Amino acid sequence: MKELKKIRIGAGAGFSGDRLEPAKILAEAGEIDYLVLECLAERTIALAQKRKLADSSKGYDPLLERRMEILLPIIKEKDIKILSNMGAANPLAAAKKITEIAAKNNITIKVAAVIGDDVLSLITGNEITIESGKPLNSFGKIISANAYLGADSILPAIASGADIIITGRVADPSLVVAPLMYEFGWSYDDTGLIGKATVIGHLMECAGQVTGGYFADGVNKIVPDLAILGHPFVDVSADGTAVIGKVENTGGIISLATVKEQLLYEVLNPFTYLTPDVSADFTTVSLKQIAPNRVQVSDGSGSSKPEKLKVSIGYQAGFMGEGEILYAGAFAMERAKMAGEIVRLRLAELFQDTLKIDYIGHNSAHAGINQEDTTAYEIRLRVAGMANSPETAALIGEEVEALYTNGPSGGGGVRKSVTEIIGIQSILMSRNSINHSFSIFES
Structure with missing residues (x-):
């Protein structure tokens, strides 16, 4: 009987300052198809916009060059695709820099830079903020406005055959949702599958948190070998069932407790977890420990994606x-x-x-x-x-x-x-007013 297709995605980074070696280990020994490097937060992108204002060739993640020097030879040899929001405020410059690094190392690479999240030119100042209920123009000078794009902004870039897809501000789970939609041919109309994919993306987005890093307290919650903490990978089937694991001989644990903590991380309403891709329902998720350091994730659901996208605003405070x-x-x-x-x-x-x-x-x-x-x-x-x-x-x-x-x-x-x-504030903006696209760079 023919084995059903599975996609393995590795979580190589959970924030901008994350360690470099877990991604290298995943690429070398994880037998992964995709490597996701999630490196953005609200303040991170506002600070990146400041760097771009000072130098138009900058504004991407400060560790992008070091990460790529390490990863490019490995992903080329093993045919791994990278998806990352390390483009931050300047995905085009990030893509150009990656091809320069590849050329220097005699590596042929195709990079797609996804743009469209920068909506500063669309801001009037009269928009009402989510956090305070006050208009934006009651705060300091606005220096950045970035909309949370979804998987639909990434899908065309994957379809282009790019080895690396670099984005600016996309929703964290969307970096995982997009390759699953592409590989399995899932449609946005199937909100159940997109909801499951969003659960998986949410579990993977903080990398070492789900392998016990942020879980450990040294007394009641013991996690072995934190000094060599491994980052997770996830095997996903076409029905949306997933199994989270990690590379052998790396530190940390994957247990029901670590996965449950990450599932609830930053979730205000588990019935309605809003992303650009779906309104996900986390209350129907089922977790099962199927082996040491292996947790199966199934079920989860969703309903139609919201009509408006969240926009993160950075201002001088x-x-x-x-x-x-x-x-x-x-x-x-x-x-x-x-x-x-x-x-x-x-x-x-x-x-x-x-x-x-x-x-x-x-x-x-x-x-x-x-x-x-x-x-x-x-x-x-x-x-x-x-x-x-x-x-x-x-x-x-x-x-x-x-x-x-x-x-x-x-x-x-x-x-x-x-x-x-x-300072950071947020507003909502109609998704119909936001246009995204991608550009190709090759070494």
Whole structure:
């Protein structure tokens, strides 16, 4: 009896700063058909737009070149296709850079750059934001507007025969939905299958999270060999049934618990998980441990895709000044509190009591806890605040640094910084007003 077709997709990255070697291991030893590198977040693409404004040849993922230097020879040898949103704010420049790297290494490669998510020119400023209910023009200067495209923007690029498909902002699960739709001939009309594909894409999008990375706590949830954590692959059948696994001799675990945690990750309404491809229902998903480090995912469903797409807006939100200083030894907490009060009083007029004062090691993560406990032996004071100019923001670090000799006693290890802050808001935009296309680059 002829074995039914299965597609194996590897998750090589779960965010922009992810490790490089798990993708290499998947490509070399995972026997995968597709390698997905998911590297974008809302703030990531806004920062990429800033880099593009400063240099029109930039704006793609900072690790794109290093990843491609490693992966290009392997995917060429093993006939693996890469799908990635590492194009960020500049997929065209990313594709061009990939072909330059390939040419330098005498590798013939075909790259498709998917564009159309940048909708900044369509923004009027009167759009109402999802988070605040306020119009966009009530925020700072808008520097980016990127719509979440779906699998339909990727499908033509796959059909072109490209070895690598580079996108800007697409919905994370769509990087997995698209190759499944292409390989199995699934239609958007079959919302059940697209819903299942979206479940699979959601489970794979954060890579090492589903193999236990973010699951581990070292006490109650033990995960072996985290230092060599493997990233997952998924075997998908034409009916949408999937089995998540990982390469042998890599760290981590794949269990019902790790998969359940990832299934619920960033899901506000499991009955209606909206993506550009479908309104997915996660409540009907079935999970089964079928072997060590193998979890079967079945069922899941969906209904028609939404008429509007989410658009992530980046805007200039001012400058954050920070200053830190360490107090250790007897009365560390008392001295840190004294120092924090000194800085607050000296900057009260400029910052009008809006400074954030943290006592790291005491209550910085959980404000309000253990307020009366002053037995800490080491406390790091952190003072931060927002300003409209970098010069004003810098005063915070300067005041913290001045504590060295102006008291209280025993402070050390000062750090200070000023960071331009990119704020994020979201709006909805009719999908009919957004046009996507792709361009081919070859080495």
